Amino acid sequence: MQNEIIKVSSRSMPKLVAGAIAAVIREGGIAEVQAVGAGATNQAVKAVAIARTYMAAEDVDIICRPMFTEITIDDVEKTAIQLNVEKII
Amino acid sequence: MQNEIIKVSSRSMPKLVAGAIAAVIREGGIAEVQAVGAGATNQAVKAVAIARTYMAAEDVDIICRPMFTEITIDDVEKTAIQLNVEKII
Numbered sequence: 001m002q003n004e005i006i007k008v009s010s011r012s013m014p015k016l017v018a019g020a021i022a023a024v025i026r027e028g029g030i031a032e033v034q035a036v037g038a039g040a041t042n043q044a045v046k047a048v049a050i051a052r053t054y055m056a057a058e059d060v061d062i063i064c065r066p067m068f069t070e071i072t073i074d075d076v077e078k079t080a081i082q083l084n085v086e087k088i089i
Numbered sequence: 090m091q092n093e094i095i096k097v098s099s100r101s102m103p104k105l106v107a108g109a110i111a112a113v114i115r116e117g118g119i120a121e122v123q124a125v126g127a128g129a130t131n132q133a134v135k136a137v138a139i140a141r142t143y144m145a146a147e148d149v150d151i152i153c154r155p156m157f158t159e160i161t162i163d164d165v166e167k168t169a170i171q172l173n174v175e176k177i178i
Contacts, residue, residue, distance in 0.1 A: 010127075038099075038131035045130055045170055049155040063152040066138040081134055 003030045003084075008047065010039025017047035021085050022054045025062055031085040033064075034071060041081045048085055061088045092119045092173075097136065099128025106136035110174050111143045114151055120174040122153075123160060130170045137174055150177045 004024045008017055017033070024031040035044040048064050055062050062085055069082040093113045097106055106122070113120040124133040137153050144151050151174055158171040 038127045041131045041134055042127035042170075045134060045155050045172075046157075049157055049170065052154065052156065061154075063154055065141065065150075065152055066134050067141065068135075068138055081131075081138065083134075 003032050005032045005034060008033055008035045008040050008044040010037060010043060012040070012043045012047070014043050014046035014050055017043065018050035018054060021047060021051040021062075025051070025055060025060065025085065025087050026058075028087075031083075033083040033085060034069065034080045035083075036071070036073070036078050036080045044081070044083055048083055051085065055087075062086065063088050092121050094121045094123060097122055097124045097129050097133040099126060099132060101129070101132045101136070103132050103135035103139055106132065107139035107143060110136060110140040110151075114140070114144060114149065114174065114176050115147075117176075120172075122172040122174060123158065123169045124172075125160070125162065125167050125169045133170070133172055137172055140174065144176075151175060152177050 021031040035041040065084040071080045110120045124130040154173040160169045
């Protein structure tokens with residue numbers, strides 16, 4: 001299973017993003033959740049918090065590693081926050 | 090070493106918060122980083138990303154567990170994001 005990039009905007013619904021994260025974790029992958037800006041980062045963190053409750057119900061503990069990453073949007077380079085979300089073994 | 094609560098606002102400086110997180114980790118504790126609102130949560134996540142680089146230089150990997158928590162500010166109950174930051178053993 002490869003890592004999967006999940007892009008989040010300030011208009012993303014945290015519950016939907018949480019479902020996408022949980023799907024990647026269930027398949028044994030690492031969800032790389034990317035957000036640019038405070039509103040998007042807030043939705044991304046809420047999504048991980050919700051995904052943790054989904055996975056806790058399946059007795060799976062997930063953690064995240066936040067880091068900075070450079071991404072290109074419309075030919076403009078921007079600094080994004082990336083949350084690598086994975087299962088703790 | 091007890092857990093330590095670190096409160097972050099939208100005006101907090103991520104590098105200073107990162108230093109506070111790193112200090113708790115070095116003492117063997119868990120940093121409970123709390124933020125209310127998108128701006129504060131964004132600064133909190135940036136702080137954890139920076140703290141990860143500080144600790145990586147010391148060969149220590151730190152992760153975070155985001156969750157929702159209820160806190161009281163000026164007698165008003167608010168939902169905060171809490172990032173439990175700890176060392177991976």
